[in-house]
Amino acid sequence: MVAIPAKYLLAPAGSKVLLLGNEAIARAAIESGIGFASAYPGTPSTEIIEALAEMAKDVGFYVEWSTNEKVAFEAAYAASLAGVKALVAMKHVGVNVAADILMSSAYAGTNAGFLVVSADDPGQHSSQNEQDNRWYGFLAHIPVIEPWSPSSAYRLVKAAYELSERYRHPVIFRSTTRISHTRESILLEHDIPKNIKTKGVFDRDIKRYVLIPAHGRLLKKKMMEKWNRIIETEGREPFIKIINPGNRKVIIASGIAYAHTIEALEHLGRGNEYTIVRVSLPVPLPRKPIIEICREASKVLVLEELDPIVEQQVKKILFDEGIETKVYGKEYVPLNQDLDLDKVYRAIKAFEGLDPSETPWRPREPIKTEPPIPPRPPVMCPGCPHRNTFYIIKVAANKAGLRNPVFTGDIGCYTLGFQKPFKTQETSFEMGGSIGVAHGLSKTIEEPVIAVIGDSTFYHAGIPPSINIVYNKGRAIVLVLDNYYTAMTGHQPHPGTGYTAIGEKTYRVPAEKILESIGFKTYVINPMNVRESIEKVVEAYKAYREGGQVAIVSRMKCALQALRDARRAGIKLPVYGIIEDKCTGCMVCVNLLACPAIIVPEDGKKPRILPELCAGCGLCAQVCPFNAIEVIRPGDPDWIKAWM
Amino acid sequence: MTRYNVLLVGVGGQGLLTLGSIIGNAAIENNVHVTIAETHGLSQRGGSLIVHVRLGEGSSPLIPRGAADLIIGLEALETARYIEYARENALVVMNEFLWPPPLAKTPSLNTIIDEAGKRARLYIINANKEAERATGLVVTANTLILGYAIGVDKDFAKLLGGIDVVEKALARVFRGKALGLNKKALRRGYELAVSQ
Incomplete structure (x- = not known):
């Protein structure tokens, strides 16, 4: 080897x-x-x-x-x-x-x-x-x-x-x-x-x-x-492959449907009864092999994921040629969701006129308990800066008397803010959509509107709609959540990071400079400092209520990256704990923050912080009304560097 | 030949993708074809995670419900959630670790153990504790539970060429200090299984 x-x-x-x-x-x-x-x-x-x-x-x-x-x-x-x-x-x-x-x-x-x-x-x-x-x-x-x-x-x-x-x-x-x-x-x-x-060379033409x-x-x-x-001319290998020619029953399988088909036929023990046309060039579907195989066929099944793109072409090709072979497809496989072995197995059985509910695999009975097994949707990580920001902008709205703001949202980890307890994402359509939608709403509804957008998404498609707000006198606040990276997809650098794809140092294009030059009065906060940030955001909200064009940039490194940087640099981060004597069990930390590191034990009386999950951001300590959350394992003196 | 189906379940961040990668590299070392369907992106952020490992010829990546020969569960609630994937008499190796999602009420660990035990040949191991004891790092729990699964599942062990081949495959996934720690975790998990 x-x-x-x-x-x-x-x-x-x-x-x-x-x-x-x-x-x-x-x-x-x-x-x-x-x-x-x-x-x-x-x-x-x-x-x-x-x-x-x-x-x-x-x-x-x-x-x-x-x-x-x-x-x-x-x-x-x-x-x-x-x-x-x-x-x-x-x-x-x-x-x-x-x-x-x-x-x-x-x-x-x-x-x-x-x-x-x-x-x-x-x-x-x-x-x-x-x-x-x-x-x-x-x-x-x-x-x-x-x-x-x-x-x-x-x-x-x-x-x-x-x-x-x-x-x-x-x-x-x-x-x-x-x-x-x-x-x-x-x-x-x-x-x-x-x-x-x-x-190369650009030959002018x-x-x-x-x-x-x-x-x-x-x-x-x-x-x-x-x-x-x-x-x-392209109806040939590797784009189109005919397997097992000469059978009157034909399966045309495009893309991943082919992998499922091969295994399903193995389970059915009917591999030799079919001619299979493996399609890797579904658009445009080459005519010749389809005509050749389907002319003598008794019936044809087209298997493909999502839309009937190959199926419709096969039907058209046969119709144009006057071939009357019946073609089946989406009768047996759904138009939505990914295909799998099970679905394709059932489709072939149904095509054969057999009972599709009979399969070789028998699922165990699901476990039903009381309380039931709770769903586990993705959540914001412990230490996630978005949690801090969402907490801050809601508290500040109360303080500033900004009533019932609508939060338009965007595409990124922060979309998870749609969940309780934050609900700071009330729309999420496409990249950059938060700002354009916020503008339209600000022109048509009474409530204040806040567009919440991630840094990478802002660079991607957030700048033209920001210009549009100022140009057309919209009344929406733009809030950019800057965590230094395109975090959701795995911390790729972007124009605000200062590094290129291959790790070379480059220019930084800070979001606040763009927003300021567009005409927004821009407030920059570090949401790790909760109280100071609340004050600043209150100030921003007041400026907005006085008719100003306002933007906020909330800048704090993605916690996953901070943890990684700390590990690489050998920096020990602080760990917080709940002091049982001081904790009254009010559950403010649990209910306002929904941090995965804070759990409520089975007795349900007082919450507990899982030290192995705590990222040491300290948000809960700043939120606890009874000062019952303290550092129980101090970090290195310069631990904050990992977050910078 | 029907493929051998191993389902890996747990919570995003527990090292399931790495676990899949170790199994896959062991399969390569042992000249067995393998596909591993992973979950990436948003669905990884602390959410429920499921990885389909299929050993043997073929490319269809997902295990049908009721076809898993082995389930390795790094967390109890997730093991319970995906138990329907197990075939009759399947092996389930479960970490003795229940991690409640935020703001959620959950059944007890014992309830889950009872219910899972009715549906499969259930093996329980406190992989977090054992990993911390063996290497000082909870994050090696995934490698430790793999060693344990190889110890209890003879068919699985055979497809991967046995514990020595898996240990060799670790070098394709880890380097330096991490390699040594994971070797330790793998061996410890294996010993815990075979000494039972």
């Missing part, structure tokens, strides 16, 4: 390594020779660029975290125009942000391989919706490749680059959560290339790159030619 280096993503050909789907995509992109990669982080896509950033210096290509998906797309697309192979990655809803340039890129085409990785989230594990981004392929006339596993993603990324270069056209590589976030043992096929092309209507009309014709050529 080949020795595996510490950076296992750089292992030589012949190594077998355990790769996350996203790492497999990154490795394949490196093997394909990319010279440029950019992204804005978003689950489930983040680890692609994280992996690439880690390898960038070793291999010698360029990687960046861009301010948003549109910018990331433009940058990577430009690289491909200059002849440098490029990759841009984003989560499914990120493609909405980049959709404008996505459309144009198909008109102008590319000069080097260009992959747009869209990591979709069927099942909405970490997203506001589960849109099926294969539709973007139709909308933009860009072919869509979808793998069925991490190992197939590894091979198909390389094929997708070849496809992109063959047509000088962008390619959408559509992964999903269950591929991006599944690890698989993968045998590496190729070494890391030695000569990476990172510099106004008719191609300036999309005025007259140019666009001509470019569209060329684009349609490419599109039709893909439909006619």
Whole structure:
């Protein structure tokens, strides 16, 4: 066996390594020779660029975290125009942000391989919706490749680059959560290339790159030619594979549905009764293999996650050819949620006319207790600065007589503020939405409106709506929660951090400077100092009530990062405890803060702090009306440095 | 060949992804195909966490309810929540640790032990305490409970090539001091199981 280096993503050909789907995509992109990669982080896509950033210096290509998906797309697309192979990655809803340039890129085409990785989230594990981004392929006339596993993603990324270069056209590589976030043992096929092309040439071509209507009309014709050529000629491996030809029963399985199908047929013992068409190019679906296989078929089942994109194309192709074979699909598999072995097993049984409720697996009876097993939704971590800020802005609102404010919200860990006891997120639609929505509400309702947005989200899409508030005399307060990082996706740096994706020092763009220059009177607080912050926010609220344009920046490092920094620097943080004699059991700390480190023991009388979970932020000590919470294990004298 | 299904459950932050990674690397060392479906992002923030490990040929990543051969539970409420994934006569290895979510009322640990015991071959170990005793660090509880699970589940142990191969695989996941501590935790967990 080949020795595996510490950076296992750089292992030589012949190594077998355990790769996350996203790492497999990154490795394949490196093997394909990319010279440029950019992204804005978003689950489930983040680890692609994280992996690439880690390898960038070793291999010698360029990687960046861009301010948003549109910018990331433009940058990577430009690289491909200059002849440098490029990759841009984003989560499914990120493609909405980049959709404008996505459309144009198909008109102008590319000069080097260009992959747009869209990591979709069927099942909405970490997203506001589960849109099926294969539709973007139709909308933009860009072919869509979808793998069925991490190992197939590894091979198909390389094929997708070849496809992109063959047509000088962008390619959408559509992964999903269950591929991006599944690890698989993968045998590496190729070494890391030695000569990476990172510099190219921009050949001026106004008719191609300036999309005025007259140019666009001509470019569209060329684009349609490419599109039709893909439909006619790409119906072959690895994009379409026919398994077990010659059977009259046909299953067409796209993407991950193929992995489920293979195993379901094994369990059914009917693997040999079907011809299987494995689809990895669902958009546009190549016609020839579909016609060939379905012409003699007795019936066809199309299995795919989310929308019936392959199913509708199969039906159209057969209709156009006058083939009357009956095609089934979404009758048997749901339009929502991710697919799994169980659902596909039942679908095939139903297709066979068998009882789908009979399966080889028998779940245990769920455990029912009194009180029942409580749900455990994600919560703000112990020491989370958002908890401090949410507490502060609510207390300050009472003090300043700011009655019944509406808190519009955004996308990030702080979205968890929708829960009790804070309820400081009363909307959450899309990136940057808090501020635009706050503006509209401020024009139409009586209550004061506070837009609550994270730092990374502010840089991403919060600046134009902030300008809009001042320009159009809106009456909303903008509150930026600055914890130094894009924290939810794993602490990627952003323009306020002062570091680039590969850890190089760079300029800082503090949020308060932007807000001040727009015209907001901007108050900066450190929410670790609770009383001082409350005073400042009261002042801000008063200025707002007097008609001022007000913004607040609340700056305190993400607790997870502070804990990590403390551990690395060998700094001991303080730990708090509840002094039983002083505690009256009033439960203020429990009910106002909902900190996971504060628990109520079974007797239910007095709360207790779990020392192994306490991050030492001290919020509870500042909130306790009886001064019953104290440091029980002092930190090092300079412990606060870990939080700076 | 049907795949061997191992469900890892617990609370975000308990080291479930690392646990999955150790198992996966041991499988590679032992030349057994493996897929591990993880949970990332928001769902990781102190929330309920479930990781599907499937050993043997195939790429479908999720274990159907009622098909898990082994459940390793790092927390009692989460073990109870996902017990329906266990097949008949499945093994369940559970950490003797109940961590209530904020502001929630919970059943007692004993109630959970009783109920889980009716549904599976249940093994209980106080992995937090044993890990702290063995390495001084509660965070090695995940590796310790893996060692324990290898000790009680012969089929699982065989698929990973036995405790020595798993120990070797630790070097693919940890470096330096952490490697030594995790070796210690793994061995201690294993000893606790085989000395029973």
